[in-house]
Amino acid sequence: MSESNSYYVPHASSWPFLATVSVVVLFIGAANYMNGYASGSTVMLMGLAFLLIVSYGWFSAVIQESEAGIYNAQVDISFRWGMVWFIFSEVMFFAAFFGALYYARELSLPWLGGEGSKVSTNLFLWPQFESVWPSNGPTNANGEFTLVKAGGIPAINTMLLLTSGLTVTWAHHGLKEQNRKKLIYGLATTVLLGFIFVGFQAYEYMHAYSDLNLKMTSGIYGSTFYMLTGFHGFHVTLGAIMLSVILFRCMKGHFAGDNHFGFEAVAWYWHFVDVVWLGLFIFVYWL
Amino acid sequence: MSTDIEKLHDDHDHGPSSGIMRWITTTNHKDIGTMYLWFSLIMFFIGGLMALVIRAELFQPGLQLVVPGFFNQMTTMHALVMIFGAVMPAFVGLANWQLPIMIGAPDMALPRLNNWSFWILPFAFTMMLSTLFMESGGPAAGWTLYPPLSLQGGDSFPFTILAIHMLGVSSILGAINVIATILNMRAPGMTLMKMPIFVWTWLITAFLLIASMPVLAGAVTMLLTDKFFGTMFFTASGGGDPVMFQHIFWFFGHPEVYILILPAFGIVSTIIPAFSRKRLFGYDSMVYATASIALLSFIVWAHHMFTVGMPLAGEIFFMFTTMLIAIPTGVKVFNWVATMWRGSMTFETPMLFAIAFIVLFTIGGFSGLMLAMVPADFQYHDTYFVVAHFHYVLVPGAVFAIMAAVYYWLPKWTGKMYNEGLGKLHFWLTTIFVNLTFFPMHFVGLAGMPRRIPDYAVQFADFNAIASVGAFGFGLSQLLFVYILFNTLKKDVTAEDKVWEGAEGLEWTLSSPPPYHSFEKAPTVD
Numbered sequence: 001m002s003e004s005n006s007y008y009v010p011h012a013s014s015w016p017f018l019a020t021v022s023v024v025v026l027f028i029g030a031a032n033y034m035n036g037y038a039s040g041s042t043v044m045l046m047g048l049a050f051l052l053i054v055s056y057g058w059f060s061a062v063i064q065e066s067e068a069g070i071y072n073a074q075v076d077i078s079f080r081w082g083m084v085w086f087i088f089s090e091v092m093f094f095a096a097f098f099g100a101l102y103y104a105r106e107l108s109l110p111w112l113g114g115e116g117s118k119v120s121t122n123l124f125l126w127p128q129f130e131s132v133w134p135s136n137g138p139t140n141a142n143g144e145f146t147l148v149k150a151g152g153i154p155a156i157n158t159m160l161l162l163t164s165g166l167t168v169t170w171a172h173h174g175l176k177e178q179n180r181k182k183l184i185y186g187l188a189t190t191v192l193l194g195f196i197f198v199g200f201q202a203y204e205y206m207h208a209y210s211d212l213n214l215k216m217t218s219g220i221y222g223s224t225f226y227m228l229t230g231f232h233g234f235h236v237t238l239g240a241i242m243l244s245v246i247l248f249r250c251m252k253g254h255f256a257g258d259n260h261f262g263f264e265a266v267a268w269y270w271h272f273v274d275v276v277w278l279g280l281f282i283f284v285y286w287l
Numbered sequence: 288m289s290t291d292i293e294k295l296h297d298d299h300d301h302g303p304s305s306g307i308m309r310w311i312t313t314t315n316h317k318d319i320g321t322m323y324l325w326f327s328l329i330m331f332f333i334g335g336l337m338a339l340v341i342r343a344e345l346f347q348p349g350l351q352l353v354v355p356g357f358f359n360q361m362t363t364m365h366a367l368v369m370i371f372g373a374v375m376p377a378f379v380g381l382a383n384w385q386l387p388i389m390i391g392a393p394d395m396a397l398p399r400l401n402n403w404s405f406w407i408l409p410f411a412f413t414m415m416l417s418t419l420f421m422e423s424g425g426p427a428a429g430w431t432l433y434p435p436l437s438l439q440g441g442d443s444f445p446f447t448i449l450a451i452h453m454l455g456v457s458s459i460l461g462a463i464n465v466i467a468t469i470l471n472m473r474a475p476g477m478t479l480m481k482m483p484i485f486v487w488t489w490l491i492t493a494f495l496l497i498a499s500m501p502v503l504a505g506a507v508t509m510l511l512t513d514k515f516f517g518t519m520f521f522t523a524s525g526g527g528d529p530v531m532f533q534h535i536f537w538f539f540g541h542p543e544v545y546i547l548i549l550p551a552f553g554i555v556s557t558i559i560p561a562f563s564r565k566r567l568f569g570y571d572s573m574v575y576a577t578a579s580i581a582l583l584s585f586i587v588w589a590h591h592m593f594t595v596g597m598p599l600a601g602e603i604f605f606m607f608t609t610m611l612i613a614i615p616t617g618v619k620v621f622n623w624v625a626t627m628w629r630g631s632m633t634f635e636t637p638m639l640f641a642i643a644f645i646v647l648f649t650i651g652g653f654s655g656l657m658l659a660m661v662p663a664d665f666q667y668h669d670t671y672f673v674v675a676h677f678h679y680v681l682v683p684g685a686v687f688a689i690m691a692a693v694y695y696w697l698p699k700w701t702g703k704m705y706n707e708g709l710g711k712l713h714f715w716l717t718t719i720f721v722n723l724t725f726f727p728m729h730f731v732g733l734a735g736m737p738r739r740i741p742d743y744a745v746q747f748a749d750f751n752a753i754a755s756v757g758a759f760g761f762g763l764s765q766l767l768f769v770y771i772l773f774n775t776l777k778k779d780v781t782a783e784d785k786v787w788e789g790a791e792g793l794e795w796t797l798s799s800p801p802p803y804h805s806f807e808k809a810p811t812v813d
Contacts, residue, residue, distance in 0.1 A: 007393040009804055012304065012312035016403030023453065024410045031445035034515045074471060078396035081467040089459050089501045096505025096535055100520055103535075108528035117598065125523070132782035137526030141519055218517050223518035227509065 001279065008075050010065075015058035022050035038201050059245070066262065067254060076261050083265040087272050090235070094276055097231065101224040101283060105133050112138060134218025145222070146212040150285035153204045158281050161236075164193035165274045168267050169245070178257045180250070187247045190270070197236035201233045228284055235273045242266045311406070314398035315803065317700075318406050323380030324693070326408055328769070330372030331686075333416070333659050335762050337365040342724075342758035344741050345751050358741035359427035360419060366430035367447075370547065371454045372412055374681065377689045378550040379404070379461050382489050384700060386465065388794040389483045390472025390512050391812065393804040396467035403683040404460040411453035415526060417442030429739060431536055432507065434529050438514045445515070448507045455500040462496035465489055474793065476812035480574070482791050484567060487574050488553030491581045492546050498585070499542035506535040537588035545584045548680060549577060549647075551688030555641045557792075558695050559623050563630025564640035564789040569622040576615035576622075593661050594668045602661045609659040613652070620649055635787070636710030640691035643683060643718050651679030654729065666794045668738075672732025678725045683718070688766070689718070697775060698782035702800040704776040713771060716764035723757030 026047025033040025065071065071079075113131025122129060126138035128164025134147060149152065171186025173179075208214040216226045246266050249255065255263055304312075313319060340361045344352050353361070369738045383401065387394055395401045408510070418425040423441020426432070437444070469490045482490075500604075510532070512518040519525025560567045567573065589597060589605040597605075623645050632638070654676040658664050667673060698704050727750035732738075736747045743751065785795040793810060794801070 007395050007804075008808065009810075010314050010398050012309075012314050013399050013402070014312050016306075016399050016699045017311045017406050019403060020406045020410050023407070024414065026416065026493055027449040027453065028446075031449055034445045034511075035442045077471045080471055082397055082400070082463050085463045085466055085497050086459075089497045091501075092498050093501035093505055096502045096538075097509075099502075099535060099538070100505075100509065100531060103531045104520075104527060108523075108531055109526050111528075112523060112526065135526045136521075137519065137524055139524040141525040154642075216512070219519050223509075223512070223520050223525070223527065227512065227518065227520075 007069065013058075013061070015061065017052060019051070019058065022047055022054050026051055044054055046191050055280045063254070063262070067263060070207075076259070079261050079265070083268060085161045087268060090272060094228075094231070094279075096230050097224065098279065098283065101115065101117065101228065104224060109133065109135055134221040136221055138220075141219035142217040142222065143213060145214040145218045148204060148208055148212065148214065148285065149223075153200050154281055154285040157200050160193050160197045161274050161277050162195070164190045164197075164273055167193065172263065172267060175250070175255060175260055175263060176257050180253075183250055184247065187243065187250060191240055191247055193245045194236060194243060194270075198233060198237050198240065201229070201236075208278055228280055232273065232276055232280055235276070239266070239270050239273050242269060256279065293758065296687045306631060312402070314394070314402055316387050316395045316398065316401065316805070317801070317803070319395075319398075319401050320380045320383030320385075321700075322405055323376045323383055323408075326405075327373050327377035327380055327689075328772075330368050330412065332765070334365050334368035334373055335403055335765065337361045337368065339758060339762055341365065342755040345743070346755040347752070348743050348745050348748050350742055353741065355741045356424060359394050359429075359560075359739065360425040362739050363426050364416070364419065367415065367426075367451075368412070369681070370430065370543070371451075371458075372408070374547050374685050374689070375458065376408060378489075378492070378547075378685075379458075379465075381550065381554070381581075381689070381692050381696075382461075382465055385696065385794065386468055386486060386489065387472070388699075388797055388801055388805045389486055389792055390469065390477060391793050391806045391810045392468065392472035395464050398465045400460050401464050404457045405465065407453050407457040407460075410456065411450045414446055414453070415450035418446050429539070431533075432510060433536075434510060434513065434532050437510060438521075439590045445511065448511050450647055451507050452504055455504045458496050458500045462493035462500075465493040466497070474806070474809045474812050480571065481812060484556040484570065485550070485553035486574055488549045488577055491577050492549045495542040495546050495581055495584065496550070499539045499546070502535060503539035503543075504768060506532060507541065509535075524575050530592070533595060534589065535693050537591045538585070539590040540591060542581070542584045544677075544680075545580055547685050548648075549581065551644070551685045552577060554688040554692045554695075555623060555644050556619075558637050558641040558691055559626050559645075559697070560568075561787050561790040562641075563627045563632050564636060565626055566631040566791075567622070568625035568628075569618070573622055576618040580612060580616040582614075583608060587612065590659055590664070593664045606659055610656065613656055615728030616652055620645060620652075635694075635707060636705075636714055637691045637695035639711065639714045639718075640687045640694065643714070644687045644691065647687070647718075647721070648680055651676055651681075651684055654679065667732065669737055670732040670739055671728040671736045674738050675725050675728035675732055678728070682725065687717075690714075693772075695787070696794075697772075698786040699794060699797075699799050699801070701775060702781050702798075703775050703778045704780060704782045704786070705771055709767065709771050709774070713764060713767045716767065717761065720757045720760035720764055722753050724761055725757075727751070727754045 026044055029040050029042070029044030030038070031046050033044050090177070109131045110116070111118040111121055112126065113129055115131065129138035136142060136145065167186050168187040171183050171190065174182025174184075174186055214222060214225065216222050218225075243266055246263055249262070310318065311324060338361075341358065344350075344358055351393075383395065386392075397583045409686055416425075421442050423443060425443050426437070426447040428437035428440060432447075440447075469482070469486055479487075488538060509518065509520040512523055513527075517798075519527045521529045523528050523529070543573075554572055556567055587605055587609045590609045593602055593605070627642075654672065658667055658673065658676055693707060694710055731743075731750045733761060734747065736743050782799045784797065784799050786799065787795075793812070796810065799804060
């Protein structure tokens with residue numbers, strides 16, 4: 001709570017409203033695109049461009065205010081709580097997909113195979129179906145497929161992300177010790193590792209599509225595989241972009257040893273994508 | 288950082304700018320709270336009109352006014368509008384207005400985020416409601432969007448899903464803001480267990496929102512990819528399961544039910560002591576009961592789907608956890624009654640709504656207990672009994688609490704007193720008509736009338752006719768509410784700072800209406 005008796009209240013801003021407008025344009029375009037209208041993709045890209053511009057503007061404004069030193073200690077704590085709960089909401093978003101994986105694998109597939117009291121389900125629907133994970137279901141949706149081996153790229157990617165968790169901590173120590181060189185090298189390595197991860201992931205997708213016949217349409221296995229790894233990859237990309245922004249700010253001399261919430265928020269986010277990856281590696285690739 | 292607020296303030300003014308830009312760019316909790324409340328009122332009438340279409344069609348058996356497809360669009364949209372457009376924004380509006388002035392803060396913790404979470408709403412609802420004008424009509428599979436039916440909709444489908452995504456973002460941002468405000472902006476000396484009970488209920492509600500809305504986002508994303516990108520989450524032939532959607536949906540859906548009622552508990556727990564001129568009985572137990580209800584809400588979801596063919600162990604588990612919720616809820620009802628016991632009570636409009644809340648919400652609670660029992664639910668499932676149950680907890684529950692809150696704090700917000708006689712008239716009309724609308728639904732439901740169907744067997748005709756009359760009466764009575772609001776706004780008599788004799792809390796130490804930046808210096812709480 002505030003030891004001083006004053007508060008900081010930010011002035012009015014058009015950025016939130018503009019952000020809403022850009023999201024609406026993006027979504028209307030996306031909906032029309034999905035419905036198969038020709039104009040959809042153009043509108044969608046316009047919305048996306050608009051959203052990027054607004055994000056740039058809004059974050060720039062906040063960074064300028066922060067550098068001008070007008071955020072007090074209480075604002076800093078509000079930002080921290082905001083980031084913590086935002087990450088928690090992201091955890092719950094992934095929980096929905098992990099839940100779907102668990103349910104399909106442990107409950108609905110065995111039931112289709114006639115487990116427990118569901119003998120008649122199997123007999124009446126697909127009597128020849130045996131439930132074995134991985135599965136693309138009783139109708140062999142999209143044909144036979146091969147798995148991505150956990151020991152290949154996924155294991156390398158695990159090492160990359162775990163290492164990047166270390167380098168970002170190393171950079172954080174550099175920031176706290178006011179050792180700019182350590183900070184920038186640590187952060188640059190983290191960004192690099194992040195983008196290498198994304199590159200490997202993209203390569204793995206291409207490999208899965210062209211050589212393994214593992215596609216989004218490969219029944220429940222393909223659905224859960226691409227939904228979980230896809231959203232994770234998207235979050236890694238976002239995280240790497242955020243880290244790049246922080247790197248750029250560090251090179252411009254932003255942040256103090258005792259006051260650098262922006263850095264910490266992004267580092268927390270990075271650790272969060274790291275932890276989600278461990279869940280993916282264990283439950284999607286390995287087991 | 289002990290610079291004065293003037294120096295920190297970029298534009299150095301303490302009042303709002305003028306014109307439409309004030310509302311578009313505002314970061315002020317009162318401006319945003321006001322916009323939330325007006326938005327909620329507008330949506331209440333839009334959703335209400337849809338309900339009247341439903342009731343007009345059901346006035347008599349047979350098909351009279353609308354085609355079944357449109358009837359289904361009305362039931363679907365009525366629910367989406369009322370839940371996400373009327374009740375939730377009303378509670379967020381109340382939180383915006385009240386939290387800072389109840390905890391001694393100048394504003395919410397993250398004011399620009401606050402602006403964003405409001406402005407998403409009108410756009411998302413414009414997008415969602417626009418689907419009604421599309422050639423293939425609006426969503427018609429029910430607000431629960433169960434596949435495979437929901438995947439068979441027309442062009443409205445992606446618009447509805449993306450609108451739900453936006454509503455989710457709005458709710459999550461709003462909830463993050465509420466939590467940051469409560470945890471970080473309290474006046475010195477206000478420990479957690481000294482917070483007003485409304486603040487407590489909102490803290491717990493915000494947690495529920497952040498934990499459950501992303502799960503809804505996940506569920507509807509899977510619907511979207513199933514429809515457009517060939518995934519098979521909810522298709523048995525690919526190894527998925529349509530029932531899986533129901534599990535994920537209700538994992539969100541049940542906490543959502545408590546999101547719609549916990550702030551109402553907070554409001555009633557504030558108003559009952561004020562007009563009983565006693566302190567709230569069992570403050571600590573109220574806090575613990577609220578937290579217990581919230582935690583239990585995560586392990587009861589499958590009671591919405593007892594008839595779907597779950598294993599027996601599942602049915603029994605979800606039946607007992609559901610019944611367990613009656614215990615903390617019972618603690619609350621007991622505490623409200625015990626607060627009134629031997630109080631020197633008066634019955635102004637807010638108190639009338641609060642007392643009616645206790646009685647009528649409890650009726651909804653009891654029918655909920657009946658529905659919790661698996662064998663009984665096999666009979667009640669998807670009948671009008673369910674409709675009666677959740678309308679009892681949502682209309683004389685949540686909506687009555689919102690009305691009570693508006694009457695209670697309106698003099699504080701506007702500095703003007705509403706007309707007490709008209710307020711009481713509004714209360715009695717509303718209470719009579721709400722029971723006339725929803726009580727007969729218990730009977731037709733127990734007798735087997737299914738929900739979400741535009742026609743019914745003739746033996747249900749009389750009770751349906753009564754319910755339809757009640758619904759139109761209820762709708763018209765709300766026009767009186769609008770009249771009372773405008774009538775209050777144009778008055779020139781000013782309300783006192785401490786409007787109610789028995790009211791307690793920091794908000795009553797401020798002027799009516801409060802200054803633009805509520806508390807510029809933190810008050811001390813002992």
